[in-house]
Amino acid sequence: MxxxxxxxxxxxxxxxxxxxxxxxxxxxxxxxxxxxxxxxxxxxxxxxxxxxxxxxxxxxxxxxxxxxxxxxxxxxxxxxxxxxxxxxxxxxxxxxxxxxxxxxxxxxxxxxxxxxxxxxxxxxxxxxxxxxxxxxxxxxxxxxxxxxxxxxxxxxxxNEPKFINMDELPFPARHLLPLEKYDRNIEFLKAKPVDIMSISRGCTFNCGFCETKKLWGNINRQFSPQRVIAEVNDLVNKYGTKGIYFINDNFTMRKNQTAELCDLLIKSKLDIEWVCDTRVDLVNQEILEKMASAGCKTIWFGIESGSQKVLDHINRNITLEQIQDAFKMCRKADIQIACSFMLGMPSETREDLMASYRFAEKLDADWCQFNVFIAYPDSPLWREMLETGKYTQLDDFLYSYKTDEFDYDELMRIQKQFFKDYHRAPKRILNRIQREGVLNFAKRRLSLKPVDNAGIA
Ligand code: B12
Known part of the structure; x- marks a missing residue:
């Protein structure tokens, strides 16, 4: 066995x-x-x-x-x-x-x-x-x-890895785990229970903090929309799923396929609520409207920085204008927004960190997370840190950025401060109460703490 x-x-x-x-x-x-x-x-x-x-x-x-x-x-x-x-x-x-x-x-x-x-x-x-x-x-x-x-x-x-034909993969063996022990709920969705699903593998972008190509290659492959619907059906029938968190980095990488999937979800009448992650340059008004009609309640965008200089340095290939436009489009489509920033990426100054906070305030997402950047092995920013010597070593393979202005401890302090300032602003407390109801809000408040460095809510 x-x-x-x-x-x-x-x-x-x-x-x-x-x-x-x-x-x-x-x-x-x-x-x-x-x-x-x-x-x-x-x-x-x-x-x-x-x-x-x-x-x-x-x-x-x-x-x-x-x-x-x-x-x-x-x-x-x-x-x-x-x-x-x-x-x-x-x-x-x-x-x-x-x-x-x-x-x-x-x-x-x-x-x-x-x-x-x-x-x-x-x-x-x-x-x-x-x-x-x-x-x-x-x-x-x-x-x-x-x-x-x-x-x-x-x-x-x-030995060189080979790619699999994804549609041939059986559904994940959820029956082997005690699902009742997991958090089958997520703050971005009212529906419960929520389960996670993956619809694609790989990313064609080249952000400096990521090395996903070592895992999936520099291409993006997706399950066919029909395969995705079959798994959604299986989740609903076997596990009583009402909400889905699509954990992929770029849910809308191929808009034609996203649109086809949305059409199938609408036709299926499964009435699933869902949340997904994507990039701001991979959405437009048309696809967002379709996603909303297919049950998409929230989108998570990785914003990373409010400083264009830093976004360029980390090869994000995204502008601050594109971010603001995507937020406007989501609001128009009635989709809630969650977003995350990384604090302490190579080239960042204290002023850049403050620019991120100001930008977060301006964007005013429904949820906002600030993570201290930890470089993962062999990514371009990891190599840059090792070459420049500007780092604190946190563990065998993990490094955080260090300058004359801040080190890891200071970044952690700033992270906590940003989190507190952002989420304790009266208008956001009111929003949360409105969204969650008084009781749930009170319960959650007790557990409201900065979320992990891996960028997982
Ligand atoms: C969902 C998720 C979680 C979940 C589930 C974790 C899990 N073990 O699967 C939770 C919330 C628990 C979690 C926790 C953590 N996570 Co996490 N997580 C993710 C996320 C968003 C999706 C992972 C996923 O399901 N992918 C889809 C599946 C199909 O791919 P996969 O998991 O990679 O598995 C494939 C291969 O890796 C391989 N494989 C995986 N395991 C095994 C085992 C064997 C024996 C074999 C042969 C092959 C194999 O085959 C799989 C199928 O092809 C990714 C980010 C991302 N976009 O992928 C981060 C990510 C994987 N997590 C990360 C981190 C850092 C963590 C934590 C350390 C966070 C923490 N602060 O404690 C922990 C570690 C947990 C652990 N012991 O594994 C990092 C890993 C970076 C790195 N270089 O290590 C990622 C990449 C996020 C990031 N960018 O920072 N995570």
Missing amino acids: ILLMTTAPPSNAPWFHGKRLPPLGLMYIAAALEQAGHEVQMLDNYLMQQSTEEVQQLVLKLQPTIVGITCGSATYKKCVETAQVIKQVAPKCKIIVGGWHASYMPESLLETPEIDYAVMGEGEQAITNLAAFIMKEDYIGASNVAGIACRSSSGVIK
């Missing part, structure tokens, strides 16, 4: 753990393995936070042939530690690590002898092929699988 798991949250870093959302990528992996005939169990330990002893007990009970672990850069240490404690009690089991960090820096994982394989990029096909060889104990075959990295006598082997 195969055990798939996430690791407990990092304990050493000042992470706020944000919303409890199920690990969608791992559910895709589980579904692909089940389709190939494997028995699969999942432990979302990011949610369950079981101790290493409990994880060992579980492994002893299940006796898995393979354990697959998701690894992000912030959970690298936890991932290594998890692999080590698993191998203590199950030395023969093979450990496969996938996800963001495995895609960027597979070598860093393979330095740990307990980790046998790293999967780079999308994992469904790679792990299914790998599992087939491991089950047959054909380790030469395993080392030739596309998209994997492993140790060999001559160093680390890295």
Whole structure:
């Protein structure tokens, strides 16, 4: 059998753990393995936070042939530690690590002898092929699988990943997780329960803070609108879903497909409310009106900075005018707006930070988040920080920007101040009460704190 798991949250870093959302990528992996005939169990330990002893007990009970672990850069240490404690009690089991960090820096994982394989990029096909060889104990075959990295006598082997035909993927294996333990609600939607879905993979833009192409390539692929509707139907029928959060970076990347999807949603009469993320230069009035009629209640835009100089430096390819125009169009279409800014990107000055705050005030989004920028491995801004030496190292692979004017602690202070000033302004408190009702507002106020650095609400 195969055990798939996430690791407990990092304990050493000042992470706020944000919303409890199920690990969608791992559910895709589980579904692909089940389709190939494997028995699969999942432990979302990011949610369950079981101790290493409990994880060992579980492994002893299940006796898995393979354990697959998701690894992000912030959970690298936890991932290594998890692999080590698993191998203590199950030395023969093979450990496969996938996800963001495995895609960027597979070598860093393979330095740990307990980790046998790293999967780079999308994992469904790679792990299914790998599992087939491991089950047959054909380790030469395993080392030739596309998209994997492993140790060999001559160093680390890295096999180029292959792209999957997305419509062939089974629906994520939601049945393997205790969905009732997750936050199936989101502040941007009245409908409950809410589930997350993904409709595309990859982004063709080249923002300096991102390295998504290492995971999905520099192309954008989408599920067909028909496939998306089939999954929405499945969610409604099996899990009682009433709201959906489409977690993709650029929901409206291809407007024709977005329009087709909206038409299908309207025709389906499923009456789903939804929220999506996109870029301000990927919307126009026509598509927004259509999205609104298809149930879109809120759009999340990454604004990043209120300084054109900084937007240009981070290669955002967006102007402050485009941002304001998109906000006007959303309001006209009666779609609420959530947005986020990053504080402390290379080239930023204190005056730029203040420009971001002033711009946020001017935009007056329904929700606004300020995150301290943490550079992720191998992204252009990460390389820039290392080259200029202007950084504070926060963890093995994570850096924040440092200048004579601010360091990480000061950025955290500014973040809290901006958050407080923005959300405690009387007009925004009134808006929230109007939107949420007095009782919900009071409940939420108790939990109102700055959201995590990963940009997840
Ligand atoms: C939803 C989400 C969450 C959810 C669910 C997390 C999860 N484990 O899936 C929650 C809210 C819990 C969360 C938490 C965190 N997240 Co998060 N999250 C996202 C988000 C918005 C979508 C992820 C997603 O579902 N993508 C779609 C699926 C299909 O892709 P996928 O998850 O990448 O999975 C594919 C591959 O990576 C691979 N794969 C993944 N896992 C495995 C495992 C194996 C064994 C194999 C073989 C392959 C494999 O195959 C999958 C299918 O092809 C992304 C941003 C984005 N736009 O992608 C950030 C993102 C992944 N998160 C990020 C971060 C930093 C975090 C946290 C550290 C935040 C925190 N402050 O604590 C934690 C870490 C949680 C953890 N232990 O994994 C960063 C990661 C950056 C990095 N270099 O590591 C991202 C990229 C956001 C960002 N830009 O900063 N997150």
